[in-house]
């Protein structure tokens with residue numbers, strides 16, 4: 001492990017606050033582990049000595065890797081279980097916490113994973129429950145960033161995550177992956193705005209489309225959201241790759257691949273037009 005104590009002499013407010021809240025031994029342990037994390041990734045070439053970047057990395061890595069957090073995490077699980085019982089014992093809550101306990105038992109050496117994604121790529125994809133990027137793209141913990149939203153659209157917030165992904169955490173290649181039979185094809189801004197203005201209760205979908213069955217009132221706040229619905233999947237992949245490709249915060253040397261996931265077969269189908277737009281310069 002490369003040791004470079006100078007990198008930690010920056011005294012950002014975050015770092016100072018963390019020092020005050022933790023005892024010196026804990027801070028030393030955190031720093032030691034974070035140093036391992038960053039040096040594994042090539043800290044000198046990647047983070048340099050810029051104080052701000054180092055401070056951000058310190059905060060993030062400390063929060064992610066500190067042994068204090070581990071003990072707090074165990075406490076949080078116990079609290080959540082109690083809360084579940086007090087809330088009438090939601091079955092889903094109990095199932096999730098039970099599954100997590102099994103996961104923790106088999107966690108193994110994943111506690112040593114570095115913060116930056118080891119395979120240095122990112123996927124922007126839809127939140128659809130049928131899509132499992134870890135499975136369809138062969139990911140293990142620590143491999144890649146996966147950014148998900150409704151439709152896998154290149155929203156401002158998705159781009160925010162992608163910029164962080166390369167600028168601070170070193171990803172070099174990106175995928176935009178939409179999918180067949182996406183729910184974002186089944187309504188328009190006008191439809192969801194009207195539904196929400198009627199009622200906040202979940203709408204039903206029948207042969208005539210979505211309709212409200214819940215109680216009023218609704219809210220007109222939906223008028224102020226661009227819902228980024230999809231008219232045509234192939235076009236939407238190309239539009240999103242184009243937006244990311246020409247975004248002023250995105251460097252031209254990151255290739256952006258455009259794909260459509262087929263929910264009937266699990267296959268990733270290339271959208272050549274999108275990949276052409278996303279070609280690295």
Ligand code: ZN
Pocket residue numbers: 126127128150151152179181182183184
């Ligand atoms: Zn979708």
